[in-house]
Amino acid sequence: MQRHYVMYYEMSYGLNIEMHKQTEIAKRLNTILAQIMPFLSQEHQQQVAQAVE
Template sequence: MYPQGRHPVSGGPGCGGWGRGASRNSNLGVPPQTPLQSGQPFKFSILEICDRIKEEFQFLQAQYHSLKLECEKLASEKTEMQRHYVMYYEMSYGLNIEMHKQAEIVKRLSGICAQIIPFLTQEHQQQVLQAVERAKQVTVGE
């Protein structure tokens, strides 16, 4: 595929000006070595580079895995929070409706009392008015 001596790994002229050997190793974090003489094998520096790439890949893979777990945990917490929000919203809405119903009942009963009280005797009117005033003074404990 490549002409003799021009394979990118061999460091020949088709190698983009890197020359032969380890001068490009310093760019990958591998300590620079003395340039290789012609005929020396490249296996040692290539193995170091491959090991370094493998270590960095494993490190990045571990980071990815931990971040993925954290993301899944946060997503489940988000889902749980949304579920709680909906539940509290529904409870709040139901309580609001119930409060309005109770207020309407109080208004209607007060109207009925106001219509009936004039038909009572004076003595009974006083008793009923006192009872109504006591009923309006509700405490937290009740």
């Protein structure tokens, strides 16, 4: 039983780490997009906004 608990804990911990990584990547991409958006044409800004939604 304890072995199952350890396996569950390790899996949960690994998933938590992955979620934090993905969240950090999303934040960085949003920052980059926010910096680039003003340089795009109006049409491209709309396309990017739709893609991000």
